[in-house]
Amino acid sequence: MTTEFDIWQLLAGIALFLFAMTQLEQALQSLGGRTLASYLQRQAGKRFNAVIGGIVTTALLQSSSVVGLMVLAFTGAGLLSLPSALAMVFGANLGTTLTGWIVATLGFKVEIFRLALPMIAVGGAALLFGKNRWSIAGRALLALGLLLLGLYYMKDSVTGLQQSIDFRDVTGLVRWQFVLFGLVVAAVIQSSSATIMLTLTALNAGIITLPDAAAVVIGADLGTTTTLLIGSIKGSAEKKRVAAAHVIFNATNATIALALLPQILHLIEQLGLHDPLYVTVAFHSTLNTIGLIVFLPMTGLFARRLERLIPDDETREARYLSEVSPDVSDAAMAALEHESSLLIARAVQLASAAFEPMLERPAGRMPVKHKRGIRAQRRRSFEELYRANKHLGGEIFEFAVRLQASALTEEQSARLEQLLSSTRRAIRSSKSIKDIRHNLIEFSGPASKITHVYLDRFRQSMEEFLGDLFALREKGSDDVTFEDLAAVMKRQRERHDDIHRSVYRDISDGGIAQTLVFTLLNVNRELMNCQSWLVLALGRFHLNEGQAEDLQQLPR
Template sequence: MIKSSLFFLLLGLLALGFWLSAEFKVIVAGVAVFLFGMLSLQRGFKFFTGGMLERIMRSATNNVLKRLLFGIVTTTLVQSSSLVSVLVISFISAGLLDLAAGIGIIYGANIGTTTGAWLVAGFGLKVDISNYAMPLLAFGVLLQLTRPKSFQGMGHILLGLGFLFLGIQYMKDGFDAFKESIDLSQYAMTGMRGLLLYVLVGIVVTVIIQASGATMVLIIAALATHQISYENALALAIGSNIGTTITAVIGAFGANIGGKRLAGAHVLFNVLTGLLAILFLRQFVFLVDLLCQGLDIANDNYTLKLAMFHTLFNLVGVIIMLPFSDLMARFLEKVMQEKRTAVDSPRFLNTSALQFPDTAVKSVQHETHHLYENATHIMLKAIGLHRRDVYSEQDLNEVIMKYRAIKDYDIDEAYERNVKGLYSAIIEFVSQARFSWEMKQSGRLYWLREANLKLVEAVKDTKHLQKNLLRHSGSYNRYLVDEYQRIRYQIALVIRELQKIKDTVVVNELPLLSLDTLKGRIKEQRQAAIETIENLIREHKISAEAGTSLLNDNAYVYDIQKNLLSMAETVFINHATASVQAEKEMVLTDHEMFEVIQSKAAIDHE
């Protein structure tokens, strides 16, 4: 309601401004064209990501210097700290970055976003850059009409640059014409009151425009035409730096607690840096004059001095706060606690990750691990066992004997609480990831979706098994009891072995071959169980009715094991590594596996 009211109020003010002043119309058009150029530039760079940007980010988190450089270079290229913030938030939400590493990248992005002011102040105001904009727009449109995606991406980039240049020229021309009718410099204010007022104006303008880069261009254009004083321009620059944090906060709305903490770090850094610039403004101005003198920048070149100030106070803020990144991360983790809900919710899925293919895949993979932990917990509880015992080094037969009595467990309620919501969220997330099927990430998402389906089916099969397990595990017929204890053992064994494969980090342990061995083992167990049940029926040790139930339940067990193994092959093993590719050549097919089992059975029979 409030957002809608503010939106219509803004539309009304714009309409009033257009009616009162033609020059205002030109300035606002320049801002709109500039913002459209930023969007085109970002869209163009996304054509070239295909996972590349994500891979670079993963390798750029080894140390503090790399994080800073990644933030600086990426923001300089795309001219948007917001895009970098969204990327970092999605990485933290997907569990690919820790909070301290994300904070380091955000620090670099704050420095990188100041490069636009240098471009405008040093180049954009000295020449008629609209002359450069026209060829860029023409070539950009032509490249967008081509089929290759790389050409389309380059077309978006050229269009973006063209619109950026055109927007800068419109704003410059608007302020040039504006000063002939209204002299805004008469509203200049000095002292602390003027400083704080113009900081507030800078915050408000940036919040409205949602781009600190566009705000800085406006400030530089107004300063170049003497519509605002140098002192007030400095205050506006501080305000724009604080106002840009609102974009990060909005970007964190769809993120998990990790993304919200990063947005909090962004706000803390920019606000504290802004306060630092306000408190030590005189010292910063003195340092700017000193540096500009050393760089042969004229003393009355206020636009370049503003660009220097913008970079300087951000740089000083980074130098002061960088050593405290880990402390800030711990503070935010303590203050911003994750809310516990009755129904388990996704930990790694967020809408910002959908913009980056590799990040989307990693988000789903981590969420699948989350679903696996919940699903196996439910399955073990349904058969009367505890995860801590199954994952321990204790002999499984001893564990089964320790918990011979099985307590009734509401598997339906547990499914609704810990599985259904997660599974639905994963399916919805995968459906929204509309990447081209030419991309490997799309195929990976398809298999991850299938892996989650296998997990859900395994839980449902456990529910079908639970009824007879509860009824017959306490039977007076010891043969029947032994068979159901064996069923519990088989399920627990697969979950224990999969946990070992999941935790395997040493490549030489060949997890795929371990999975292959496990497949052979469950086929042998099934065949042995069928033969045992048939013998028990034939020898009248169990009734035919009980034997039929046992055969059906063993079929459920086999389906549970197959589904879990199929899921593990997709989720726990990295199929991209050369070692796994080599293993795949050694792995037996189902047909070959059946022949081996038959041959072994024939040898044993002889």
Template sequence: MTFSVTLIDLVGYAALLLWGTHMVRSAVERALGPRLKAVLARALRNRWQGFAAGLAITALLQSSTATAFMVSGFAAAGLVGLVPALAAMLGANVGTTLIVQVLSFDVAAAAPALILAGFIMFRSARGSVAHDLGRAVIGLGLILLALHQLVDLMRPLEDAPSLRLLLGAVATVPVLDVILAAALTWAVHSSVAVVLIVMSLASQGVVPPNAAFALILGANLGSALAPALEATGGSEPAARRLPVGNLINRVLGVALALAFIEPIGRFMVTLQGDPGRAAADFHTLFNLVTAALFLPALGPFSKLLRRLYPDRADAADPTRPLYLSPGAHDTPIVAVGAAAREALRLADTVDHMLAGARDALLHGDRRRMAETQQMDDILDRLNSEIKTYLTALDPADLTTADRARVDEILTFATNMEQAGDVVNRNLLLHASKRLNRGLSFSPEGRTELQALLDRLGDNVRLAASLFMTADPRAARLLAGEKAAFRASESLATRTHFDHLRSGLVHLAEASTLHLDLIRDLKLINAHIVAAAAYPVLERSGELLVSRLSEDAAAPPA
């Protein structure tokens, strides 16, 4: 095999490994979704559970680099604490030693079965948690396959004269061994593959034991390089704490081991006569000792990392609360007013989402569709922050009016967030369906949809004003909008059935989509009315318990 073909194969399998890692990570995030914080809070409650979780995750994902990327993302998002996250990385480093032991057997034979099982889950459970977990299982199979192929591809290079010459030159300089193995591990994003190669080289006598141990140290160092380098290129300092902290742990551990490489080498050779097995045992021993040294010191170490990389509030971040000052908790009237002001940002976001949905539905603007989908994160974050902020107030410090206002703010925020969910999950889905299937609205249907979307925008702005003024006249005006949307739904339903009765099959699918959209717009309007009009009408005694007439509602005599 020529050098160019071998190089292409190496890069290709490394890319497959990275893609498998990406599939697992993204699938886990999609499957867990909003529950991710609760799941990780249970799994990474403290440093010891974090250590165990990191070990288990790495054993499952077959890559400490994959674990580093995942835990770094969770820590940067504030889903886990820094101390258990650092402990998870120490556990991940130990987890790689288990993988080396397991991969000494032919576990790659399980890769096709994993890919097949993942494919079946992915195809048979579309839109469910099992669908996303199917992607994760496929990714696991790809990781196993890529690791096996990388090791097999590089094994014949052991007998290459140029490789033996290079290794002989650096074998007497442990620092060069560390640098060489670290660079190779960073390039292929797998310390497991490099450790297995070093074990094979040691077993063949290509490298002496001390050189093999130094190469093992380099592989451990290289596994921490990729996450640290990626985080360093980012703009958020807090996101750098975990990967840089893990790299510091690796550097200090490698430096300590290098200082005692000679006595350690003699001890390992005496303990294990087989050079290959001695390399594997050294890999395990190094990570266990490093974990034992750093686990007790993670508290002070995390404080140092926070000082090096402090939180930086990004004024341009639309998901960050602007008015929820913690200091206002001592003055409830100020805190309640701040929460009300923050809640108005939800109305503004829903207004922008409706404008984006209109462009996506009527003009097929995919860019606006993507932008509108991202706005749903703003609603989720702000709604959660407002709830947390208000529920932290001491009820004993609140008057009856204060408690009523808190309830109104929570009702407003919840309904606005739910209205945004309907836009994101329903309207944008219909817009995508229309584009993918090439459906078009009739001129009358297009005009009606545009008018209703514009009307919804007006209602959102009216609800925001009503939320601040509590004017009963505006509340009655907003509540009356429900009748207009009910009338539109009734008209769309009759038109749809007329198309079906007339046998106009080519119009049936478009009218079905039109009817679904009208119903979704009606649902959004219902949330808007419930957000602002109903609390005011209920307080003034103008809100009926039921729409049934008194005669129909009365029990029979």
């Protein structure tokens, strides 16, 4: 044990602690991340359950940052409402206080150097020689040992600090300056746990008083909000809302706790806790509990205010992908499902918008279930809608490339390929109708009688096709079968062939000018292509890979 302050030992201890925290978070996420992600989704129905989900998941993963990432991902994917997401973030704030209890108990009440060495030895061996989950478990145990070793180095480095430095200047600081100190340190090292651990070390060494330590804890909670703030600068509106809520939540907590600091500390001591270390971590837990009591009853109102304060970002076409990290594969896949279905719905809308006036929406339901409506797209011109669809398709593919670099299951990889195939076909459908849009507009203007006749035929063909699509889910079921799509494909082919034969009959009768023949045949062919690609896009979206391939082989 050192008797003088060793700055390098302190810095090495901090670095080791932060490295170990990162390794522990990653190992725990690998061990149970998917299970915990599913658990979070199951807790989303009720706000109290969402709070419990945030507490439990953070306590198990030992990182509110990881839980925050999951919550952001699921919110962006449409799997969590904003009120549920806020409740989980508030719960995560309380869950992260468990780290302080562990450090206060193991770090200062147990001879941690002797405890850390076996963990490092056993964990290192399991990491090197174990397989699969044993190796990951070894990584977690090794990280925990390194964390305790880093804590030991920090604790040991400041043992002689009180004798080597005059702390009268430090103890003379006013309360808000300790809050500022905690805020700056937590913002720089991006960890409230590490900041609180440093605070407990200084408190244990007698460097600062209990009220000053509590003030640093308040600042540490405020400092961690910078992580979400930085991450939301170029993020979606939903990310900005969650980040803003995190700041407001912690700022409110800090204001209340700072105003009532002596009373809260006195109350904790009245409950039987007298050890300054335990009082400090109990204060941290109380701080976040107060926030929960204040905010939980008005989470819905709070979410609505945030939605008005921070409106949706209209510059992106993808409403889900920008709010999800590809590292959270379950949420990322759910987001892709939503965006792919939205693209198909908008391709259907584009097909009806190609005509002047726009075709009426058929009875029934859109052939895909899309979470967010497309009514706002009606305000766009055909050209704007087409460009928007292309942009959305590009965003889907860009996100998919990043998602493919993450650890996907075999089932997820197969589904990803299906969604990308569906996206390609929906874009091709839009391209086909866009290529003949100018012809359809010309036919609706002053022209020969025959062009008006064929324009009516083309309108009728598209109306009947869209009617077939909207009948696919009319019975209330979301299941679309191979037989359903094959029947739609057959009918659209028959309509094409019927128009094709009519053109050749009119040629024989001399009713069509030679300059018009190829235009009519081209419009008829591209109309068929638009419809065929849409059916194939639906096949890739709704059917399994084998059935989708069989649909592709049908005559069209």
